[in-house]
Amino acid sequence: MNLTRRQALITALSAAAVAGILPRSASAQSLDEAIAAFTGGAEATEGGVIITAPEIAENGNTVPVEVEAEGAARIIIFAAGNPNPDVVTFAFGPLSAVSRGSTRIRLAETQDIVVMAEMADGSYQMAAQEVKVTIGGCGG
Amino acid sequence: MISRREFLQASVAASAILGASGTGIWGRLAAQQRLMSQDDLLNMDPVGNVTLIHVTDLHAEVKPIYFREPGINLGVGEVQGLPPHVTGTDFLDLYDIEPGSPRAYALTNTDFEALAAQYGRMGGLDRIATVVNHIRAERPGALLLDGGDTWQGSLTALRTDGGDMVRLMNALGVEAMTSHWEFTLGIDRVTEIVENELNFPFLGANIFDSMWDEPAYEPYRMFERNGTSIAVIGQAFPYMPIANPGWMFPDLSFGIRENRMADVVGQARAAGAEVVVLLSHNGFDVDRKLAGRVDGIDVILTGHTHDALPEPVIVNDTLVIASGSHGKFVSRVDLDVQDGAVRDYGYRLIPVFSDVITPDADMAALIEAERAPYAAELGEVLGSTVNTLYRRGNFNGTWDDLLCQAMIEEREADIALSPGFRWGTSVPAGHDITREDLFSATAMSYPECYRSEMTGETLHLVMEDVADNLFNTDPYYQQGGDMVRVGGMGYRIDINQPQGSRISEMTLLRTGERIDPGTTYTVAGWASVNEGTEGPPIWDVAESYITRHGTVDIPPNQSVIVTGG
Numbered sequence: 158m159n160l161t162r163r164q165a166l167i168t169a170l171s172a173a174a175v176a177g178i179l180p181r182s183a184s185a186q187s188l189d190e191a192i193a194a195f196t197g198g199a200e201a202t203e204g205g206v207i208i209t210a211p212e213i214a215e216n217g218n219t220v221p222v223e224v225e226a227e228g229a230a231r232i233i234i235f236a237a238g239n240p241n242p243d244v245v246t247f248a249f250g251p252l253s254a255v256s257r258g259s260t261r262i263r264l265a266e267t268q269d270i271v272v273m274a275e276m277a278d279g280s281y282q283m284a285a286q287e288v289k290v291t292i293g294g295c296g297g
Numbered sequence: 298m299i300s301r302r303e304f305l306q307a308s309v310a311a312s313a314i315l316g317a318s319g320t321g322i323w324g325r326l327a328a329q330q331r332l333m334s335q336d337d338l339l340n341m342d343p344v345g346n347v348t349l350i351h352v353t354d355l356h357a358e359v360k361p362i363y364f365r366e367p368g369i370n371l372g373v374g375e376v377q378g379l380p381p382h383v384t385g386t387d388f389l390d391l392y393d394i395e396p397g398s399p400r401a402y403a404l405t406n407t408d409f410e411a412l413a414a415q416y417g418r419m420g421g422l423d424r425i426a427t428v429v430n431h432i433r434a435e436r437p438g439a440l441l442l443d444g445g446d447t448w449q450g451s452l453t454a455l456r457t458d459g460g461d462m463v464r465l466m467n468a469l470g471v472e473a474m475t476s477h478w479e480f481t482l483g484i485d486r487v488t489e490i491v492e493n494e495l496n497f498p499f500l501g502a503n504i505f506d507s508m509w510d511e512p513a514y515e516p517y518r519m520f521e522r523n524g525t526s527i528a529v530i531g532q533a534f535p536y537m538p539i540a541n542p543g544w545m546f547p548d549l550s551f552g553i554r555e556n557r558m559a560d561v562v563g564q565a566r567a568a569g570a571e572v573v574v575l576l577s578h579n580g581f582d583v584d585r586k587l588a589g590r591v592d593g594i595d596v597i598l599t600g601h602t603h604d605a606l607p608e609p610v611i612v613n614d615t616l617v618i619a620s621g622s623h624g625k626f627v628s629r630v631d632l633d634v635q636d637g638a639v640r641d642y643g644y645r646l647i648p649v650f651s652d653v654i655t656p657d658a659d660m661a662a663l664i665e666a667e668r669a670p671y672a673a674e675l676g677e678v679l680g681s682t683v684n685t686l687y688r689r690g691n692f693n694g695t696w697d698d699l700l701c702q703a704m705i706e707e708r709e710a711d712i713a714l715s716p717g718f719r720w721g722t723s724v725p726a727g728h729d730i731t732r733e734d735l736f737s738a739t740a741m742s743y744p745e746c747y748r749s750e751m752t753g754e755t756l757h758l759v760m761e762d763v764a765d766n767l768f769n770t771d772p773y774y775q776q777g778g779d780m781v782r783v784g785g786m787g788y789r790i791d792i793n794q795p796q797g798s799r800i801s802e803m804t805l806l807r808t809g810e811r812i813d814p815g816t817t818y819t820v821a822g823w824a825s826v827n828e829g830t831e832g833p834p835i836w837d838v839a840e841s842y843i844t845r846h847g848t849v850d851i852p853p854n855q856s857v858i859v860t861g862g
Contacts, residue, residue, distance in 0.1 A: 212552070213539055215539055289765075291765075292758070
């Protein structure tokens with residue numbers, strides 16, 4: 158699912174660039190750049206990364222996100238729709254019991270949280286989850 | 298005059314009274330009327346050794362009510378056309394229910410006016426007490442569970458800050474509940490009730506302290522019944538601080554928290570649970586998805602979206618039970634539990650026909666005592682209605698059309714917005730509108746009717762935002778209300794488009810002109826989630842409108858064009 162989501166994301170962002178929506182294309186470029194900076198251009202496979210984040214943010218100014226990837230040496234969180242998508246990188250030493258970190262992110266708008274993990278063998282894994290930022294007020 | 302009870306039990310007499318020749322709708326209805334007795338409604342073949350009794354979304358309705366089920370309740374994505382997204386005659390066909398029968402009246406909007414006149418009001422906590430006592434006598438140890446939205450929705454609940462409902466549900470013998478509108482009483486009142494007034498646990502596995510992200514309420518309670526360990530997990534409405542005013546309970550965080558649910562199910566099993574029941578206020582589609590993704594839940598007693606289904610929907614070996622709203626139904630679930638697993642089940646959705654089920658005298662007395670201080674206020678007639686006033690339906694209902702018209706006239710607005718709440722009872726065509734009726738459609742703790750200015754662009758943004766809460770193809774992104782109701786403006790909606798592209802052709806009805814993104818319009822609305830909203834309560838605005846008109850005539854709303862359904 159997430160490989161296709163990632164492809165969809167990239168396609169959507171490329172489309173936005175073609176359409177000339179400048180803020181979107183600007184952040185698309187920096188997301189790609191940020192991903193490339195983390196992976197060194199290596200391909201990532203989907204899975205092995207657990208994201209715990211709300212589907213709909215209760216407060217877009219402080220959205221709790223927890224990430225875990227068993228056996229990861231480093232985990233990076235991207236907020237794909239923020240002006241600076243690179244949020245945080247967690248590094249785990251060989252004696253770490255678990256590779257897990259949590260933080261709170263300010264989200265400008267509805268967007269994907271993209272998480273990539275560098276595994277001990279140098280391979281990369283990833284996952285993504287949409288977090289919706291809504292006006293709210295009409296639940297039943 | 299013949300009493301309604303006798304009337305229902307004498308179908309021959311009924312057709313004589315109706316004076317029909319056997320042709321046309323009235324004759325058909327009379328011919329299809331069936332003998333109906335309390336025993337017919339309550340009896341079922343018992344199964345196994347565990348019984349659950351479920352009520353949910355009472356919205357503080359303790360007296361029998363009219364409630365018209367929705368005519369439009371669309372599903373999108375994977376759930377398109379699946380229950381509960383089936384209405385009217387399609388629903389009757391799906392469940393093989395005879396048109397014009399009591400079950401047809403209880404479960405659909407078809408022929409509502411005619412059937413309401415025949416079968417009368419439904420619900421009433423004194424009738425529910427009779428049903429509960431009957432089941433308990435037959436099935437000792439039956440577990441009574443309340444899915445929440447219990448302390449809000451009536452004039453008396455508003456006046457007593459939910460106190461009447463807490464006392465009555467204690468008397469009914471509820472053994473655990475979960476929550477949604479309860480929190481709109483404000484966190485201090487909720488804490489006071491939970492700590493000092495409630496006789497049973499207030500469960501919420503998904504309610505956390507927002508600062509420290511620690512559980513704020515008991516996640517589950519274990520019950521031992523007839524030698525079987527039953528874990529009841531509570532799940533409050535996930536989008537509490539988004540759909541309702543977060544400032545009323547500022548230190549709490551909710552959410553679906555699927556991983557947490559899997560953990561709690563595991564804890565309950567590890568603690569010896571042979572049956573795991575999720576008492577949920579997620580809404581039907583969210584619970585259906587959750588059932589497919591979290592293993593180990595035997596039964597989900599769902600709530601929030603007010604669906605009533607005569608059969609369980611089974612997903613991943615989980616029974617998903619939808620028990621309706623406003624006291625119209627009581628669910629009885631029998632389980633045969635052997636060697637720590639559910640081997641068989643029996644289910645009955647019991648429709649509470651108030652003229653057929655004898656009121657429990659003790660509960661009736663308690664209800665009257667709660668209502669006595671407000672009796673004059675409740676019974677005051679404000680006017681009458683030409684057409685049936687109802688709320689349910691994805692895009693509009695006549696109650697909200699009335700409220701929107703009232704806001705436009707009384708507050709001199711171009712456009713009026715009324716939230717897509719699913720609670721509120723119906724007033725059949727030709728009936729008086731009492732103050733009790735008006736409060737059953739409006740009573741809540743943030744009723745201020747604001748008047749402000751919005752650009753066409755902002756209006757479009759609001760409409761798109763709400764539409765995505767309803768028609769996002771992923772149920773986890775739905776909040777479970779209906780579309781915001783609009784007065785003074787028409788629009789087209791394509792429910793299968795993504796957010797930002799669903800709403801088009803927004804038109805100011807007064808002039809017939811398209812809404813201009815850059816133009817500012819005067820907009821009135823109520824139930825804003827923003828703190829400090831100013832204006833008269835919506836019931837004052839509506840009362841002024843109703844008393845001024847005397848008889849209100851709300852025609853069918855034709856200003857919303859739906860495609861993609």
